[in-house]
Amino acid sequence: MERFLGLVQDGRFSILMPRHQCCTVRLTRIARPASIAEELTASHAIDLAEYEGRAIMVTGVLPERKGWLYEANVIDQAGPILTEVVKETFSPR
Structure with missing residues (x-):
């Protein structure tokens, strides 16, 4: 099980960290059976x-x-202030 930090936009989760896994995904509680x-x-x-x-x-x-x-x-959600910090920290430069 890994941890991912990201933003919710249009009902999808945009992964910001870890950066090497950057993408937008949907979340499911289902284990991944083939x-x-x-x-x-x-x-x-x-x-x-x-x-x-x-x-x-x-x-x-x-x-x-x-x-x-x-x-x-x-497992956690940020309030408005921390959300802005996350956006600023991880926005592409």
Whole structure:
């Protein structure tokens, strides 16, 4: 299980840290069995509406194939001030 820091934008999670894993994904609590890995739909996604526009920290498994973060769990969320600090710190220069 890894930790990811990112921002929620348009219901998706944009990974900012670790930087080498930078991408935008949907979160699901489902463990990644081979049979369902290709069949995930929006109905399998964790609803991130309450975190929209905020920085959050998530644990989960990011497979080689991008698009979904499996076994995801939101472990913390930033308030407005810390969210702005995260945006400023990790924005591309």
